[in-house]
Amino acid sequence: MKVELTRFRIKKGKETKAQEWMDFLNSHHEDTVATMVGERMYVENVFKEKNPDGYTYFYWYSLQGEGGQKVEESESYIDKKHxxxxxxxxxxxxxxxxxxxxxxxxxxxxxxxxxKK
Structure with a gap:
């Protein structure tokens, strides 16, 4: 099992678009969760930090089984939009x-x- 926490920086000027992204995933919750099966993803959380350095950061936490499909290989409209x-x-x-x-x-x-999975 893979447990990861990774910090990514949002491009300057893309903060609103990044929030739109999270809103998209949340508003399509059922379809988004459905993509997790093929990825063998058990838990995926995103946290947002507005840092004093002027940047916004997303922290991705995941708990994933081995051998899952990569998001880049998915045909799901959710993953393509993601x-x-x-x-x-x-x-x-x-x-x-x-x-x-x-x-x-x-x-x-x-x-x-x-x-068991």
Missing amino acids: LEYWDECIDESYHPVDMDLEENLIAPIIDKVIQ
């Missing part, structure tokens, strides 16, 4: 910061469900 927003909003000149996992606690009842 990648469009990504290309427009994520600042590729900024190296994403992968946080180091120091502790991973998953309740046994949840772990059993994940391991």
Whole structure:
């Protein structure tokens, strides 16, 4: 199982578009969650930080099984739109910061469900 937390920077001037992106995913919640099955994604959360450096950052947290489909390989309209927003909003000149996992606690009842998949 893969547990990740990564910090991405939003391009200057794309903050409103980035919020539109999150609003799109939230307003299409059922279809967005449906894409998780093929990715073997169990949990995916996005947090937003408006930093004093003047940039907005998104923090992606995920809990994913091994061998899932990559979002880039998906035919889902959700994933295609997600990648469009990504290309427009994520600042590729900024190296994403992968946080180091120091502790991973998953309740046994949840772990059993994940391991059965």
